[in-house]
Amino acid sequence: MKITKPEELKQYPEYQEALVELLFQLADDDFILAYRGSEWLGLAPHIEEDVAFSSISQDTMGHAAMYYQLLEEIGMGRADDLAHGREASERRNAILLEEVNGPGHYLQEPRYDWAFTVVRNYFYAQAKKVRIDSLKNCSYEPLAQVAIKINMELYYHLMHWKTWFVQLVNAQGEARERMIQAIEKVMDDFGGVLSLGNKGSKMVEFGLIDSEEVLTERWIQAMKPVFEQANLTMPNAFQMKRGNGRNGEHTSDLESAIATLSEVYRMDPLAAW
Amino acid sequence: MTVITSFERLSEEEKHQRFMERIEAGEKIEADDWMPEEYRLTLIKLISMHGISEIMGALPEKEWVPKAPSLRRKLGIMAKVQDEMGHGQLLLRVAEDLMAPLGKTREEIMQDLFKGDLKFHNVFHMPAPTWGDAGLIGWLVDGAAIITQTNMLDASYGPYARALKRICAEEVFHAQHGESIILALAEGTEEQKEMIQGALNRWWDALLMFFGPDNASTTGTSKQDITIKYRIRTKTNEQLRQDFFTKYVPRILSLGLKLPDETMHYDETQGKWVYRQPDWSQFKEIIRNNGPKSKERLRLRELSYRNNAWVREALSCSSAV
Numbered sequence: 001m002k003i004t005k006p007e008e009l010k011q012y013p014e015y016q017e018a019l020v021e022l023l024f025q026l027a028d029d030d031f032i033l034a035y036r037g038s039e040w041l042g043l044a045p046h047i048e049e050d051v052a053f054s055s056i057s058q059d060t061m062g063h064a065a066m067y068y069q070l071l072e073e074i075g076m077g078r079a080d081d082l083a084h085g086r087e088a089s090e091r092r093n094a095i096l097l098e099e100v101n102g103p104g105h106y107l108q109e110p111r112y113d114w115a116f117t118v119v120r121n122y123f124y125a126q127a128k129k130v131r132i133d134s135l136k137n138c139s140y141e142p143l144a145q146v147a148i149k150i151n152m153e154l155y156y157h158l159m160h161w162k163t164w165f166v167q168l169v170n171a172q173g174e175a176r177e178r179m180i181q182a183i184e185k186v187m188d189d190f191g192g193v194l195s196l197g198n199k200g201s202k203m204v205e206f207g208l209i210d211s212e213e214v215l216t217e218r219w220i221q222a223m224k225p226v227f228e229q230a231n232l233t234m235p236n237a238f239q240m241k242r243g244n245g246r247n248g249e250h251t252s253d254l255e256s257a258i259a260t261l262s263e264v265y266r267m268d269p270l271a272a273w
Numbered sequence: 274m275t276v277i278t279s280f281e282r283l284s285e286e287e288k289h290q291r292f293m294e295r296i297e298a299g300e301k302i303e304a305d306d307w308m309p310e311e312y313r314l315t316l317i318k319l320i321s322m323h324g325i326s327e328i329m330g331a332l333p334e335k336e337w338v339p340k341a342p343s344l345r346r347k348l349g350i351m352a353k354v355q356d357e358m359g360h361g362q363l364l365l366r367v368a369e370d371l372m373a374p375l376g377k378t379r380e381e382i383m384q385d386l387f388k389g390d391l392k393f394h395n396v397f398h399m400p401a402p403t404w405g406d407a408g409l410i411g412w413l414v415d416g417a418a419i420i421t422q423t424n425m426l427d428a429s430y431g432p433y434a435r436a437l438k439r440i441c442a443e444e445v446f447h448a449q450h451g452e453s454i455i456l457a458l459a460e461g462t463e464e465q466k467e468m469i470q471g472a473l474n475r476w477w478d479a480l481l482m483f484f485g486p487d488n489a490s491t492t493g494t495s496k497q498d499i500t501i502k503y504r505i506r507t508k509t510n511e512q513l514r515q516d517f518f519t520k521y522v523p524r525i526l527s528l529g530l531k532l533p534d535e536t537m538h539y540d541e542t543q544g545k546w547v548y549r550q551p552d553w554s555q556f557k558e559i560i561r562n563n564g565p566k567s568k569e570r571l572r573l574r575e576l577s578y579r580n581n582a583w584v585r586e587a588l589s590c591s592s593a594v
Contacts, residue, residue, distance in 0.1 A: 038347075041335045041354055042573065045581035045588075047328060047362045054355040058348060065344040080343045107336055109576065114584050168587055175587035264342035264404045271461050273342035273404075273454075 001207060004141040006073045018202040019140055020076060021092070022209060025197065025246055026131070027067035028093035031083055032254070033124065034061035035261050036097070039106035045114055052160060056121075059153045066146050073142070084265040088254045094192035095245045096120060098254040115175075115182040118168060122161035123186055123223075127193050129158055130218045131209065139207035162226070169230040183235065191238035194219065197246025280307070296504045301431035304370040312503050315496065316430055317371050319505065321382050324364030326394035329386075330414075331357045332570045333397060337407035349450050353411060356447065360440045367432045387575050389562050396479045398564025405458060405468030409476055411451020413521060417483045419444045420517050429504040459528045470530055477533040478551035484517065485510040486553060518546040 003009060009016040037057030044050040068079035076082060097120070102113035132154055135147035169179045194216045196203055204211045216238065227234045243249030264273070283291070289309055295302070302308055331354050338354055341347040369379055385391035396414050401407060422441050428434040458465040485497065487510060500506045508516075522539075525532060537548045558564070562571065 035339055038338045038351060041338055041351075042328070042331045042358070043577035043580075045584040047358060047365065050331075050358045051355060051362055054351060054358065058351040058355060061344070061347055061351060065348065068344065083344055084342070106339065107573070110573070111576070111580050114581055168584070171587035171590055173587075174583050178583065261339050263340045264337075267342075268462060268464065271465060272457055273346060273461075 001139050002141060003139060006070075006075070006142070009074060014202065015206050016074065018199050018206050019143075019208060020071065020074060021197065021199045022203050023067050023071050023074075023143070024092040027064050027071065027082070028091045028245075029064075029097055029124075029128075029193075030060045030067065031064035032091075032093045032257065033097045033121075034058075034064060035257060036099075036101055037121075039101055039110075040112060040117065043106075043110055043112060056157050056160060059157065063150050063153075066149070070142055070146065080265070081269065084262040085269060086258075088250045088258055089248050091245070091248070091250060091254060091258075092197065093245050093254075094189070094195070095240070095242050095249070095251060095254075096186060096189040096193055097124065098245070098251060098257060099189070100253050113178075113182070115168065115178040116185060118161060118164045119179065119182040119186045122158075122165045123190060124193060125154065125158045125161050126222055127215075127219055129154055130215050130222070133218075134210040134215060135208075137207075138209060143208075166226065166230065169232060180232070183232070187235045187237065188239050188241045190235075191240040192243075192245050194238055195240065195244055195246050197244065200246075296429040299427075300429075301434065302429055303431050311499065312430075313371055313374075315499050315503065316433065316505070317368055317375075319496070319500065320364055320371070320433055321368040321385075322392055322394070324361050324368055325382065325386055325391055326397060327357050327361035327364060329393040329570060329574065330397045331361070332573060333399070333401040333566070334407060334410055336401055337404060340404070341407070342404065346454065349453075350407065350411075353447050353450050356443045360436075360443070363436050363439065367436050370432065383578060387571065387578075392560045392562075395482050395556060395559045395564070396476075397570070398559045398562070398567045399476065399479050400565050402475075403468050403472060404454075405465075405472035406475065408451050408454030408458060409469065409472040411447050412455050413451070413473075413476065413480055414483070415444050415447040415451055416521060417480055417517055419448060420513055420520070421484065424508050424513060425506045427504075428506065433505075455528065459530075466529070469528075473525065473530055474533045478555075480517075481514065481548070481551045482553070482556045482559075484514040486556070487511045515545050518548070522546070 001015075003012075003015070009019070034057045037053060037060065040050075040057075041054055042050060044053050064083065065079065068082045071077070071082055072079045099120075101117060102111055104110040104112070129151075132147045132151050136144055136151070138144040138147065165179075168175045170176070194212060196209070196212050200212055203209050209215075220234070224234055242251055280288070280291070288307055292302075292307065292309060292312075302312075334350065334354050334357070338347070338350050341350045365379055365382060368382065372378065372381070382391060386393070396410075396417075401410065419441060422437050422444065426434060426437050426441065428437065455469055458469045488497075497506070497510055501509070518539075522532065522537070534549045537546065539545070540547050559567070562568065
């Protein structure tokens with residue numbers, strides 16, 4: 001089955017339900033991670049990285065906007081309202097991506113953790129790459145088209161984070177130690193990034209995306225050589241220690257992020273800004 | 274070869290003479306060319322201050338990047354602040370080339386900033402408490418920057434002139450981005466309109482000070498005579514401020530905003546804008562890092578520099594391998 005236009009979805013309510021769920025996962029993941037990236041602005045390890053990282057965050061925010069736009073076309077509400085107006089419990093992003101960048105606030109005493117940022121972004125970018133490759137064959141044509149666009153930018157994001165990862169894990173002393181700790185921390189919640197949530201089996205059945213198991217295996221195959229070359233043990237457990245964000249389970253980090261990112265929007269959600 | 278040898282034989286005075294002839298003929302000086310010490314030091318000070326101001330200038334707007342009220346505005350302001358960091362990088366590289374013969378690097382620029390020896394622009398010491406300020410910075414601060422930078426587009430130092438060309442082209446987009454935020458607010462609710470009037474009132478004096486004092490008697494020092502002598506710039510501070518008024522006062526009024534200076538008017542006989550002077554003693558305090566947000570923003574930059582020291586260390590080790 002191929003669906004080429006949003007109007008055709010009305011005949012297939014179950015299909016639409018699975019598609020909407022998937023789109024919220026994709027949109028909310030990119031939106032919250034781009035937000036975390038924007039908090040780093042001006043605080044990156046050097047000026048060149050500040051320029052590169054903010055470019056990646058901007059792309060990622062653009063990807064979120066494209067997914068929210070698809071949801072708007074399906075009749076789920078205005079893209080801006082979907083991005084700014086939903087409560088934490090309505091969000092479908094992985095818990096790993098909502099986590100704060102480190103101690104402190106982006107305007108006061110930020111002591112952000114670059115090792116955690118590199119590992120989270122690299123592992124996520126690879127998982128996103130696996131998903132995007134699968135989505136290029138999505139039965140919902142408009143989503144397949146978006147995946148092709150995103151794939152072009154994603155190539156550079158993945159290369160960027162991989163370069164950082166390889167450089168820092170191969171450096172001696174403090175850097176390698178910090179990176180190993182960051183890998184452990186990321187793994188505690190990485191299962192949530194790979195999860196498709198409660199409606200995952202429906203997404204697979206309708207040809208929207210490959211199964212969680214297939215995607216996870218592809219992620220492992222892509223990462224294995226990198227781990228081996230760096231003489232690191234490949235993680236074998238992808239946990240969700242704090243719950244599954246795909247099913248609306250979240251932490252207070254997401255609540256405070258939403259309060260900040262929608263502060264101006266909430267002054268008057270009906271006004272034009 | 275003979276040309277080089279003969280130039281080497283000239284006395285310092287004759288070299289200086291040749292140098293002045295070159296710039297007066299409109300020639301561009303390049304990084305490896307002979308230049309008077311005063312010229313080099315003036316450029317280092319000017320360009321490193323410009324570069325570091327772009328980087329510190331990202332901080333007041335950065336406050337509003339995560340909070341921008343729509344997806345479109347989030348994307349716009351992210352792109353804008355990224356450009357500013359890019360300008361900072363471009364300019365620091367120009368400054369680094371000039372500093373190299375003196376054995377100095379970017380590390381010294383950062384340390385001078387933290388010590389307070391390297392100043393950053395007065396406007397970036399000011400608070401930006403509302404979304405209206407985010408719009409106003411893009412519209413009028415970038416608008417003012419376009420005016421001062423356009424004045425140096427034909428600077429005698431080639432690398433700086435070329436960097437400014439690129440920067441000015443992007444600043445035009447920034448001013449449009451800012452203007453678009455301001456227009457949306459100006460057409461919006463009463464609260465939104467108050468937001469921009471409040472921002473204009475807050476930023477007015479800082480905008481006037483942006484162009485620097487009229488002459489050295491106001492604040493004790495002014496580099497404008499030296500930079501004009503060396504053809505780095507053409508117009509004086511006051512001429513630039515007048516250009517700013519001519520361009521922006523009508524636009525401010527057309528949005529239904531009130532000028533925060535009721536004495537301000539255009540004097541036909543003098544052919545210039547008459548306005549109330551800002552408090553220049555406050556200007557001196559601000560650029561000594563005693564402005565309302567000076568310490569807080571320097572703290573952010575210094576903390577991130579220290580916090581990431583391990584990363585720079587790891588990079589320098591791995592590149593040595």
